[in-house]
Amino acid sequence: MNSRRFLACLADDYARLRAVAETDLDAAVPSCPGWSVADLTRHVAEVYLHKSAIMRDGAEPEPWPPADCATAAPIPLLDRAYAQLVDEFAGRSPQDSALTWYAPDQSVGFWIRRMAQETVIHRIDAELGAGAPFAPVPDDLAIDGIDELLRIFVAYAVAEYADYFTEILAESPGRTYRLRADGAAWLVRTGPKLFTVDDAADEPVDGAPAAVDVTVSGPPAALLRWLWGRERDGDPSEVTVEGPPEAVVELRRCIVTATQ
Template structure:
């Protein structure tokens, strides 16, 4: 995907989030236990402001969020933060430097991609919270989101912060996963201290996960409800699937 496409997706998903959130700010968000839609809205605003400053100041601000943001009304914060974020993106070339926890992604374009993916996931959270229909996720954005989750979040995190995954992976017998979203596929290999992602799939795998791109994105991010038919087929040992799930949770928390 090119950066203009990410920005278009960001705009569309922000508009959807902004439209559905006010319908019931007090509703619980089933995919974010303990959060209301208001909490979710505030979180997205906090994230937008954090990334705006990461670009503007060349480093991610810490600690975050500052106490004064807590007194701002969630929708007002969201609107202000989104306007600031888009202005910051417009003021920079995607190749310009920016602060980032992800060492290969210390440039503005990384945050353009990340905020497009952040927003589509959280607008789904908002839709599920207020009971609105979940709008379609474009296939290209969903495939990109699966790739980002597996490589940028999990593979990178296991390599950089191995101790955080020790409890999950130290006793792993070593599993192979074939993940297929329509015409795009990834192979994942786990083991003690290992989470490796490659393009395509091997002839055999311990676990095979297949489904349409949007359904795959939601399944991997844990954004489907138990009562839904997600459209994702999972075949393989439950303990292997649990290992994959736990790695994702730790990498994205």
């Protein structure tokens, strides 16, 4: 996906989040314990304002968040924050330098991608809270979101902050996971201080598929929601999971720790 496509997806999901939030700001968000839809909306607004400040000032804003965010009405705050964010993006090239938490990519393009993915997940949160149907997630955005989660969040976090994963991975026997969405597949390997991600061809190599402990497969949007823990209770899952439960727990614990 290119930055123009990410910005288009960002616009769509901001609009969907805003529309859903307006229907029930007081609803509890099950995927974000302790938050209402209003809290969720305010959080997204603060994220937008934070990234705008980083790009504008070239440094982490302090103190944070601004005092007025706590008392501002959520929807107007979201609108103001989104306007600032897209204005900052419009004034820069994706290749321009920008401070990020991901050392290999210190660019505006990183934030364009991250804000698109941040927004699609949080509009799903809003839908869960308000009891609204899930709006479609385009396949390309969902596949990119899966890739970002596995590589940029989890694999990077395990490599850079291994101590946070010691309890999860120290006793791991070494496991292999194949994740499949329509048109894309990933091979994840875990072990003590290890979480690696490689592209996995859907077709067997040399006539024999790689041995795996767990296979997780489903449509791109459904797999994205499953990995982020955003499935709706009571709905039948579109994701098929094959493998021992303890191995699935190991994968999920790595994801949760990396995304907290």
